[in-house]
Amino acid sequence: MTKPPKEKFALCVCIADGLFVWINTDPAPHGRDQLPIPKGCHKLIVHDSHVDLSRIVKHPDWEMEEAKEFPCISKQMRDDIVTKINAGVDVLSPRHASLITTNLLTLY
Numbered sequence: 001m002t003k004p005p006k007e008k009f010a011l012c013v014c015i016a017d018g019l020f021v022w023i024n025t026d027p028a029p030h031g032r033d034q035l036p037i038p039k040g041c042h043k044l045i046v047h048d049s050h051v052d053l054s055r056i057v058k059h060p061d062w063e064m065e066e067a068k069e070f071p072c073i074s075k076q077m078r079d080d081i082v083t084k085i086n087a088g089v090d091v092l093s094p095r096h097a098s099l100i101t102t103n104l105l106t107l108y
Contacts, residue, residue: 009044011073013056013100018064021100022052030054033089041077044070051081053100054091075108 010020025047027034033054039047059067073081082104085097092100 010057010059011051014103018058019056019099020059021056023049024052025049028052028054030091032091033084035081035084037077037080042071042073051084053081053084053089056092056096056100072107078104078107 009023011023013019013021023037023045027036027050033052035051035053037045037049037051039045039049082101085092085101089097
């Protein structure tokens with residue numbers, strides 16, 4: 001938990017299975033598969049941040065019921081994520097890498 005508590009953002013990468021990747025202000029401590037994104041790349045991103053591409057998470061149903069939906073990421077942000085994955089990731093499994101790129105490429 002952050003101190004003080006703050007809202008956390010996650011990017012849906014598979015609607016059918018409810019799978020997400022985290023967006024964090026700071027990169028994950030291990031530093032692998034982190035995509036830096038600039039503030040302003042989406043209306044929710046008010047600080048330079050990182051998309052954590054090291055793992056996919058599935059949130060429990062009760063968390064999803066409380067979640068808010070926001071506008072889609074830009075084509076540029078989508079392309080940056082796909083480029084990062086295609087350049088090679090260290091921790092993310094090949095199956096999850098493929099799932100993310102396949103689903104994001106359907107956005108535009």
